[in-house]
Amino acid sequence: MSKQSTLLSAHDLHKHYHMGGEDLHILRGVDLTVKRNEWLAIIGSSGSGKSTLLHLLGGLDRPSQGQVYFDGDVVDMKRNSALDRYRNRDVGFVFQFYHLLPELTTLENVMLSRMVNSGVLGWLSVRAQVKERATQLLEQMGLSHRLKHRPNKLSGGERQRVAIARALLNEPPLLLADEPTGNLDADTGGQILELLQELHAGGQTIVMVTHDPKIAAAADRQLILERGRLQ
Amino acid sequence: MYKLLLIGKYLRRKLAPMFAALAVMLCTAMVMIVISVMGGFLTMMRASAQTLTGQITVYSDLTGFEGYKKLSELLLEHPDIEAATPLIRSYGLIKLHDVTKTVEVIGIEPATFTQVTGYRESLYWSKDDYLQMLDKMSPPLDERTPEIQKGIDRWKKSYDQMDLVEAGMTFQIPKPWSVGAIEYGCVMGIEVNPWNVRTDTGRYGIQNAGLGLPITLTVLPLAQSGSLQTLSPSVRKFAVVNEFKSGLYDVDANRVCVPFAVLQEMLDMHPKQVWETFDPQTGEPAGDPTIMPARISELMIQGRDGVALDQLKDDVQTIVNAFIASHRQQSPLWVQTWEERHATLLGAVEKEKGLLTVLFAIISVVAIVMIAVIFYMIVQDKTRDIGTLRAIGASRSGVASIFLGYGLAIGIVGSALGFALAASIVLNLNEIQDILFKLFGFKMWDPSVYYFERIPSQLDPKEVTIILLASVFSSLVGSVVPAWRASRQDPVEALRYE
Ligand SMILES: Nc1ncnc2c1ncn2[C@@H]1O[C@H](COP(=O)(O)OP(=O)(O)OP(=O)(O)O)[C@@H](O)[C@H]1O
Numbered sequence: 001m002s003k004q005s006t007l008l009s010a011h012d013l014h015k016h017y018h019m020g021g022e023d024l025h026i027l028r029g030v031d032l033t034v035k036r037n038e039w040l041a042i043i044g045s046s047g048s049g050k051s052t053l054l055h056l057l058g059g060l061d062r063p064s065q066g067q068v069y070f071d072g073d074v075v076d077m078k079r080n081s082a083l084d085r086y087r088n089r090d091v092g093f094v095f096q097f098y099h100l101l102p103e104l105t106t107l108e109n110v111m112l113s114r115m116v117n118s119g120v121l122g123w124l125s126v127r128a129q130v131k132e133r134a135t136q137l138l139e140q141m142g143l144s145h146r147l148k149h150r151p152n153k154l155s156g157g158e159r160q161r162v163a164i165a166r167a168l169l170n171e172p173p174l175l176l177a178d179e180p181t182g183n184l185d186a187d188t189g190g191q192i193l194e195l196l197q198e199l200h201a202g203g204q205t206i207v208m209v210t211h212d213p214k215i216a217a218a219a220d221r222q223l224i225l226e227r228g229r230l231q
Numbered sequence: 232m233y234k235l236l237l238i239g240k241y242l243r244r245k246l247a248p249m250f251a252a253l254a255v256m257l258c259t260a261m262v263m264i265v266i267s268v269m270g271g272f273l274t275m276m277r278a279s280a281q282t283l284t285g286q287i288t289v290y291s292d293l294t295g296f297e298g299y300k301k302l303s304e305l306l307l308e309h310p311d312i313e314a315a316t317p318l319i320r321s322y323g324l325i326k327l328h329d330v331t332k333t334v335e336v337i338g339i340e341p342a343t344f345t346q347v348t349g350y351r352e353s354l355y356w357s358k359d360d361y362l363q364m365l366d367k368m369s370p371p372l373d374e375r376t377p378e379i380q381k382g383i384d385r386w387k388k389s390y391d392q393m394d395l396v397e398a399g400m401t402f403q404i405p406k407p408w409s410v411g412a413i414e415y416g417c418v419m420g421i422e423v424n425p426w427n428v429r430t431d432t433g434r435y436g437i438q439n440a441g442l443g444l445p446i447t448l449t450v451l452p453l454a455q456s457g458s459l460q461t462l463s464p465s466v467r468k469f470a471v472v473n474e475f476k477s478g479l480y481d482v483d484a485n486r487v488c489v490p491f492a493v494l495q496e497m498l499d500m501h502p503k504q505v506w507e508t509f510d511p512q513t514g515e516p517a518g519d520p521t522i523m524p525a526r527i528s529e530l531m532i533q534g535r536d537g538v539a540l541d542q543l544k545d546d547v548q549t550i551v552n553a554f555i556a557s558h559r560q561q562s563p564l565w566v567q568t569w570e571e572r573h574a575t576l577l578g579a580v581e582k583e584k585g586l587l588t589v590l591f592a593i594i595s596v597v598a599i600v601m602i603a604v605i606f607y608m609i610v611q612d613k614t615r616d617i618g619t620l621r622a623i624g625a626s627r628s629g630v631a632s633i634f635l636g637y638g639l640a641i642g643i644v645g646s647a648l649g650f651a652l653a654a655s656i657v658l659n660l661n662e663i664q665d666i667l668f669k670l671f672g673f674k675m676w677d678p679s680v681y682y683f684e685r686i687p688s689q690l691d692p693k694e695v696t697i698i699l700l701a702s703v704f705s706s707l708v709g710s711v712v713p714a715w716r717a718s719r720q721d722p723v724e725a726l727r728y729e
């Protein structure tokens with residue numbers, strides 16, 4: 001496959017929410033194409049539906065209408081197991097609020113992404129390998145001294161880096177980031193941005209949602225979500 | 232794999248699972264203790280019921296049946312039958328001191344009776360009781376004058392000669408007692424004597440025991456036809472040579488054992504010659520007398536070890552049927568096992584045990600609900616984690632199985648702890664009671680109220696296993712709804728959840 005081939009595309013995505021008899025038409029026909037190794041930023045005001053779109057792209061939610069294609073194939077939104085697999089192998093999520101499991105250590109949180117797709121025996125056979133990769137990733141994020149710590153002992157920036165390491169563990173072709181710097185101060189946010197740049201330089205495809213144009217400027221391409229459509 | 236990891240982590244981290252496990256533990260322990268104590272009670276009742284009842288009884292009505300010697304021989308020929316003893320059962324009045332009461336009187340041959348029943352073991356008093364009483368009554372050593380010491384020594388000697396168990400086994404009145412011209416001893420149930428009272432150890436005090444007491448026994452002999460044969464009741468005096476305690480209050484409060492031959496004669500059931508013609512001049516009997524054979528009311532039978540009760544009953548029944556056929560037996564004969572004889576009593580306790588178990592099992596539903604509530608809270612608490620897990624690719628069933636596994640783990644931990652708690656309480660029930668008594672002067676099991684000295688209990692491996700499985704299962708059931716909810720949790724909602 002060529003370097004410029006399409007990794008992800010969406011066609012005519014619609015999303016309705018029903019609230020108290022009222023129909024909220026949040027996404028009104030979103031079309032989108034993301035190329036391999038591309039870094040795309042989606043900007044939009046609060047409530048415009050950015051997170052909703054990202055959830056649809058990542059198979060975390062189902063569109064009311066429309067299709068998502070990944071690596072040339074349509075993402076089967078009907079089969080739960082297919083979606084679970086898609087989320088596990090093909091995409092990595094990074095959230096504004098990190099979403100680390102408080103009971104697990106840094107290292108365990110990262111390894112979790114591999115754990116969820118293996119049984120006990122399968123896990124035992126790959127454990128050492130996964131642990132090594134997780135350690136390596138965390139080192140890369142500058143967290144080698146934090147492996148055994150729990151999330152509540154880490155700063156926001158550190159937590160976000162753990163979350164990124166977790167998203168990358170299974171080497172997903174696509175990284176989805178929902179306001180990854182939204183909860184961080186400018187300096188720390190800058191560090192995270194640098195990290196994303198580094199990953200992007202290494203060939204990682206990234207779709208990032210933000211409402212901060214300054215952050216979005218770091219991406220290759222910016223799209224604005226407005227009135228349910230991308231401009 | 233992450234499921235096991237998370238189950239482990241969740242178990243260690245939070246207070247909630249400890250409460251859940253605690254609930255399981257308490258319910259498990261509660262049901263186990265109830266079953267154990269009731270089971271122990273039942274076992275003890277069964278043992279007591281068996282104490283003075285042979286495995287199988289062949290009996291007729293109050294008028295008795297003839298030919299028992301022959302029947303007994305026939306029975307003993309059977310390889311599975313070890314011993315048989317004849318018994319006469321009647322009702323009468325006794326007078327001790329100035330108290331008159333109705334009693335059940337049985338005439339026994341102690342030597343064979345004890346082969347068939349636990350008679351010897353049920354005899355309550357021994358020489359030691361007397362010696363102990365003497366020790367208690369004697370003044371302390373430093374207050375003893377040579378005179379007093381001499382008296383004590385004399386008493387001790389006379390007690391030493393006296394074997395009360397032996398007296399109970401032979402109805403011989405021990406030497407040191409002087410009870411006038413009374414020839415025979417009798418053995419009363421321990422509760423027949425109204426002065427017998429239990430001390431707070433649950434033992435009877437020997438000071439008030441009826442030992443050596445002369446009693447007057449009155450019985451009414453019956454004709455073989457069942458009518459009152461003579462209007463003159465038969466009266467004799469006996470001396471109490473020992474008392475027995477079978478463990479069944481009704482028996483111990485109402486029964487008096489006297490020598491077989493004596494009661495047989497008193498009831499006119501002994502073998503005798505009867506003349507039908509009389510010399511008209513002298514009024515003396517004339518011609519050949521008819522022999523009236525001896526009668527008894529019951530034959531008690533003990534089978535060999537390991538012979539099934541029902542089998543034994545069938546065998547006895549066969550022999551009895553043959554006996555009836557060949558002896559033109561008049562009154563009907565019934566064959567009953569000891570269990571059948573005490574069916575009303577044992578059945579009641581058995582039902583009670585079943586009822587209590589069911590009641591406590593129902594209470595244990597509370598544990599299931601508690602687990603469900605606690606788990607619901609845990610799921611609520613973990614909503615964001617569930618969203619995260621789903622986001623990184625965990626399946627619905629995977630998330631559900633975390634909480635099911637969690638329920639299972641809590642069930643296992645809780646019921647294991649419950650078992651430990653129940654076992655330590657049940658096995659030390661009486662010690663615990665003693666400690667409570669010392670600390671607070673409170674007795675759960677007052678031996679002067681209850682008829683057994685110690686709280687009975689037994690841990691039955693089968694019942695324990697069932698309870699353990701049931702409580703693990705209940706915990707699992709309790710976690711089903713929360714687990715289902717967790718699996719239905721919309722990941723997007725869950726991630727949004729603050
Ligand atoms: N489950 C739901 N039911 C009803 N309305 C919903 C639901 N989820 C989202 N919405 C609405 O959809 C709109 C878009 O939400 P979304 O979270 O995608 O916005 P956003 O662009 O990510 O905003 P922000 O920048 O604040 O994160 C909002 O108005 C929100 O209230």
Ligand SMILES: [Mg+2]
Nearest residue numbers: 050051052178
């Ligand atoms: Mg958002």
